[in-house]
Amino acid sequence: MSDFITIALAKGRLADETFGLLEALGIDCSEPRNPGRQLVLYDRANSIRFILVKPSDVPTYVDHGVADLGVVGKDTLLEAGRPLYEVLDLGFGRCRLCVAGYPSQTASIRHATFRVATKYPSIARNYWEAQGKPIEIIELHGSVELGPVIGLSDVILDIVESGSTLRANGLVVLEEVCEVSAQLVCNRVSLKTKRERIQWLIDGMERQLAERERRSPQ
Ligand code: PRP
Numbered sequence: 001m002s003d004f005i006t007i008a009l010a011k012g013r014l015a016d017e018t019f020g021l022l023e024a025l026g027i028d029c030s031e032p033r034n035p036g037r038q039l040v041l042y043d044r045a046n047s048i049r050f051i052l053v054k055p056s057d058v059p060t061y062v063d064h065g066v067a068d069l070g071v072v073g074k075d076t077l078l079e080a081g082r083p084l085y086e087v088l089d090l091g092f093g094r095c096r097l098c099v100a101g102y103p104s105q106t107a108s109i110r111h112a113t114f115r116v117a118t119k120y121p122s123i124a125r126n127y128w129e130a131q132g133k134p135i136e137i138i139e140l141h142g143s144v145e146l147g148p149v150i151g152l153s154d155v156i157l158d159i160v161e162s163g164s165t166l167r168a169n170g171l172v173v174l175e176e177v178c179e180v181s182a183q184l185v186c187n188r189v190s191l192k193t194k195r196e197r198i199q200w201l202i203d204g205m206e207r208q209l210a211e212r213e214r215r216s217p218q
Pocket of ligand 1: 141142143144145158159160161162163164165166
């Protein structure tokens with residue numbers, strides 16, 4: 001399998017968008033598009049292997065070199081903190097990583113010690129440590145907006161896409177931490193040992209993105 005390029009992806013929108021880009025390069029994504037219970041899928045003619053994993057595990061597979069490339073949101077990448085090459089911003093899966101809470105919390109996050117509910121404890125720690133602010137982190141795995149609503153935390157640090165979950169719960173964005181979009185990441189060794197084929201994929205995907213942008217500018 002060492003002559004195969006292995007790509008780690010999580011099922012869902014990021015994977016579907018990625019398959020669209022790869023198909024435009026002539027790669028057959030019919031197996032990973034319809035995986036059933038299979039976790040390893042192939043385009044054997046082009047020596048490409050796909051592995052379907054959980055989003056937060058994409059950086060792990062790529063860092064260990066069992067996947068050469070991966071597609072993952074910038075939020076997940078920042079949280080993982082692994083030394084991967086971010087070789088291409090794919091531009092889709094766009095959202096914002098924000099601090100949110102009730103409007104009345106605006107002053108307290110500037111001055112007081114506060115509790116933050118989040119799926120991103122590492123990002124939260126780094127964000128407030130850089131500002132020298134003492135915080136208490138409460139790690140959750142979903143429905144983070146419940147934190148302030150039910151009194152578990154003062155604020156949340158979470159991704160905001162349409163903003164409708166915040167609105168539905170009476171919360172607002174208090175601070176924007178960073179923008180998020182899907183990133184193509186590469187294992188450091190693979191980029192040397194399989195350079196030619198990986199570079200061909202990166203260049204091809206970049207061309208496809210530019211072509212899409214030209215046809216329908218955002
Ligand atoms: C994410 C995120 C927010 C919501 C933001 O949750 O954690 O809760 O989407 O999207 P919006 O701004 O369009 O409302 P997800 O749907 O992944 O579910 P989860 O809460 O179970 O993690």
